[in-house]
Amino acid sequence: xxxxxxxxxxxxxxxxxxxxxxxxxxxxxxxxxxxxxxxxxxxxxxxxxxxxxxxxxxxxxxxxxxxxxxxxxxxxxxxxxxxxxxxxxxxxxxxxxxxxxxxxxxxxxxxxxxxxxxxxxxxxxxxxxxxxxxxxxxxxxxxxxxxxxxxxxxxxxxxxxxxxxxxxxxxxxxxxxxxxxxxxxxxxxxxxxxxxxxxxxxxxxxxxxxxxxxxxxxxxxxxxxxxxxxxxxxxxxxxxxxxxxxxxxxxxxxxxxxxxxxxxxxxxxxxxxxxxxxxxxxxxxxxxxxxxxxxxxxxxxxxxxxxxxxxxxxxxxxxxxxxxxxxxxxxxxxxxxxxxxxxxx
Amino acid sequence: xxxxxxxxxxxxxxxxxxxxxxxxxxxxxxxxxxxxxxxxxxxxxxxxxxxxxxxxxxxxxxxxxxxxxxxxxxxxxxxxxxxxxxxxxxxxxxxxxxxxxxxxxxxxxxxxxxxxxxxxxxxxxxxxxxxxxxxxxxxxxxxxxxxxxxxxxxxxxxxxxxxxxxxxxxxxxxxxxxxxxxxxxxxxxxxxxxxxxxxxxxxxxxxxxxxxxxxxxxxxxxxxxxxxxxxxxxxxxxxxxxxxxxxxxxxxxxxxxxxxxxxxxxxxxxxxxxxxxxxxxxxxxxxxxxxxxxxxxxxxxxxxxxxxxxxxxxxxxxxxxxxxxxxxxxxxxxxxxxxxxxxxx
Numbered sequence: 001x002x003x004x005x006x007x008x009x010x011x012x013x014x015x016x017x018x019x020x021x022x023x024x025x026x027x028x029x030x031x032x033x034x035x036x037x038x039x040x041x042x043x044x045x046x047x048x049x050x051x052x053x054x055x056x057x058x059x060x061x062x063x064x065x066x067x068x069x070x071x072x073x074x075x076x077x078x079x080x081x082x083x084x085x086x087x088x089x090x091x092x093x094x095x096x097x098x099x100x101x102x103x104x105x106x107x108x109x110x111x112x113x114x115x116x117x118x119x120x121x122x123x124x125x126x127x128x129x130x131x132x133x134x135x136x137x138x139x140x141x142x143x144x145x146x147x148x149x150x151x152x153x154x155x156x157x158x159x160x161x162x163x164x165x166x167x168x169x170x171x172x173x174x175x176x177x178x179x180x181x182x183x184x185x186x187x188x189x190x191x192x193x194x195x196x197x198x199x200x201x202x203x204x205x206x207x208x209x210x211x212x213x214x215x216x217x218x219x220x221x222x223x224x225x226x227x228x229x230x231x232x233x234x235x236x237x238x239x240x241x242x243x244x245x246x247x248x249x250x251x252x253x254x255x256x257x258x259x260x261x262x263x264x265x266x267x268x269x270x271x272x273x274x275x276x277x278x279x280x281x282x283x284x285x286x287x288x289x290x291x292x293x294x295x296x297x298x299x300x301x302x303x304x305x306x307x308x309x310x311x312x313x314x315x316x317x318x319x320x321x322x323x324x325x326x327x328x329x330x331x332x333x334x335x336x337x338x339x340x341x342x343x344x345x
Numbered sequence: 346x347x348x349x350x351x352x353x354x355x356x357x358x359x360x361x362x363x364x365x366x367x368x369x370x371x372x373x374x375x376x377x378x379x380x381x382x383x384x385x386x387x388x389x390x391x392x393x394x395x396x397x398x399x400x401x402x403x404x405x406x407x408x409x410x411x412x413x414x415x416x417x418x419x420x421x422x423x424x425x426x427x428x429x430x431x432x433x434x435x436x437x438x439x440x441x442x443x444x445x446x447x448x449x450x451x452x453x454x455x456x457x458x459x460x461x462x463x464x465x466x467x468x469x470x471x472x473x474x475x476x477x478x479x480x481x482x483x484x485x486x487x488x489x490x491x492x493x494x495x496x497x498x499x500x501x502x503x504x505x506x507x508x509x510x511x512x513x514x515x516x517x518x519x520x521x522x523x524x525x526x527x528x529x530x531x532x533x534x535x536x537x538x539x540x541x542x543x544x545x546x547x548x549x550x551x552x553x554x555x556x557x558x559x560x561x562x563x564x565x566x567x568x569x570x571x572x573x574x575x576x577x578x579x580x581x582x583x584x585x586x587x588x589x590x591x592x593x594x595x596x597x598x599x600x601x602x603x604x605x606x607x608x609x610x611x612x613x614x615x616x617x618x619x620x621x622x623x624x625x626x627x628x629x630x631x632x633x634x635x636x637x638x639x640x641x642x643x644x645x646x647x648x649x650x651x652x653x654x655x656x657x658x659x660x661x662x663x664x665x666x667x668x669x670x671x672x673x674x675x676x677x678x679x680x681x682x683x684x685x686x687x688x689x690x
Contacts, residue, residue: 022649190639190648192537192561198640198648206649213653216537216639218501218562218595222660225597250563252570256605257598294535294561295543297642303535303543304367304551308558315567 022203033062040088047163048237052094059102060125068114093238132165138328140176147177151230154187157248158200159235169268170233186212193293224261236269243319243335244281255321268326281316367548378407385433392508393582397439404447405470413459438583477510483673485521492522496575502593503545504580514613515578531557538638569606581614588664588680589626600666609668626661
């Protein structure tokens with residue numbers, strides 16, 4: 001896709017403001033790490049891998065403005081930057097993965113001058129972006145073989161170029177299959193409350209001329225019942241070591257429906273999405289977001305004033321519902337702890 | 346509920362404009378049958394039983410303006426009125442049931458003067474409304490026993506006072522249980538694309554001080570997984586003679602999720618919702634509505650221009666997923682053709 005999700009440009013981090021899409025293509029210029037933090041928290045940038053890239057760039061941006069005194073002072077200040085960014089969103093593990101990667105780079109270069117370290121951190125954050133795109137392309141290549149010519153593929157939320165450095169995870173698989181000249185048609189769930197499917201997935205697939213039909217979330221079961229869905233591919237925000245996968249709210253329902261209709265259900269995610277510290281999905285924190293996302297659509301109220309609202313942003317799909325997890329290192333069918341550790345660790 | 350869904354008032358049919366709720370309480374005054382037809386088609390009034398009442402009143406209203414010449418001429422003109430109203434929406438069978446009822450009344454009174462017939466039709470349409478409310482209360486009484494004290498009940502769309510002459514079918518069951526002093530909490534799916542759950546169900550339950558929490562459609566599976574849903578109660582737009590039930594899009598998905606989580610799934614509907622002419626759900630026509638309902642929310646565009654959109658307004662839940670159908674004549678557990686015919690015919 002021609003649009004860049006996020007870039008480190010001069011002294012700023014520039015990202016496409018995804019809250020404005022598809023009506024406006026506007027770019028947000030983050031001049032400091034707090035602006036990057038706000039962009040993550042307010043979902044100007046979202047999608048687990050993209051959040052990882054943004055966090056790495058946020059750490060690098062924060063590093064640039066720290067006074068060049070002692071390493072200890074620098075490290076202390078940088079830890080504050082990291083803690084601030086780590087507090088933006090709880091579920092996507094890529095956020096913490098990226099911050100830890102930056103911390104390790106700092107540690108490995110503690111003998112260098114602060115000036116050198118600043119450059120190294122900046123370069124590292126750019127490398128996170130570059131690698132993310134390469135990883136997505138590899139996920140796409142690995143997953144493309146699972147998609148057949150003529151398939152109707154359902155996806156949920158946006159696990160596309162906009163959710164990553166570029167190319168996408170779930171949409172990476174679709175781009176991979178499309179690149180193999182397979183005729184693919186995508187059903188995109190609109191994905192309430194934030195409408196990432198309607199606003200982002202439909203938009204970026206149309207940009208790439210991949211046929212897409214937009215449906216509301218509650219139509220997915222109907223189209224499965226009608227035999228109109230051949231495969232389901234989604235992304236993930238955090239995968240436990242046994243393969244239980246957290247993803248955008250509504251994913252679990254699709255997985256249950258897929259099982260009932262014997263439709264393959266695939267999760268596409270980079271290795272950085274795995275959290276080997278937790279045994280299963282019960283350990284994944286689920287972010288509860290502001291009720292206004294539900295009560296309002298694009299600033300327009302749709303629900304009664306003062307109605308009680310729940311707004312969990314994610315749910316967890318147990319591994320038993322997942323046909324395979326597609327990573328850059330390979331495809332893990334019927335995922336479980338043993339298979340995951342064998343391939344990835 | 347204090348608000349009246351629809352009334353025949355003087356020479357007009359007056360109905361609350363449900364497209365404006367919950368932001369505005371506005372009433373539409375229909376001065377002729379075509380205005381009633383538009384109100385049904387554009388969903389100012391919706392919900393299978395309410396559509397039935399509106400259709401009966403539309404026929405009666407149409408009758409009033411026909412010239413008082415011969416019975417044959419009158420019947421011919423009234424048939425045109427009926428055909429017009431029958432063409433407004435295809436799925437809810439109550440529309441056709443109500444029109445047929447009015448035609449039968451006409452037939453039974455063909456020996457009367459046209460003037461008398463006009464009054465008889467008007468009175469009959471008022472009777473349809475009155476009976477509908479009584480039927481809903483009986484559905485509520487029959488269904489209330491299936492709801493336990495402390496239950497969290499999920500409902501979809503609006504099968505409430507606003508979907509009927511008053512009181513409601515699915516919400517009639519909830520009102521019945523609430524009236525028995527059972528402590529009930531309702532989860533209301535917002536029900537995209539038309540948002541009947543957010544706009545109507547939440548609104549009318551709040552008016553009656555029945556605790557309600559609004560969620561997006563794709564959250565329902567998550568709350569089932571968390572053990573937070575004890576029962577599901579929905580309405581129906583048409584039920585085939587074997588118990589397959591058409592209802593608002595998304596109902597089928599809930600039924601599959603209910604099965605997976607072993608949660609009782611109830612359909613509440615008056616006998617007029619049964620279509621004994623069709624064997625099973627395959628015979629139920631599914632209305633495809635305008636794509637603008639999906640691409641826009643309250644007039645605000647949320648999807649890319651020119652994106653392909655599907656907008657089926659209903660789906661069919663096969664009888665095997667339905668724990669019981671609750672009617673005014675009794676509760677039919679594990680519904681099938683034999684049990685349904687035994688109780689209802």
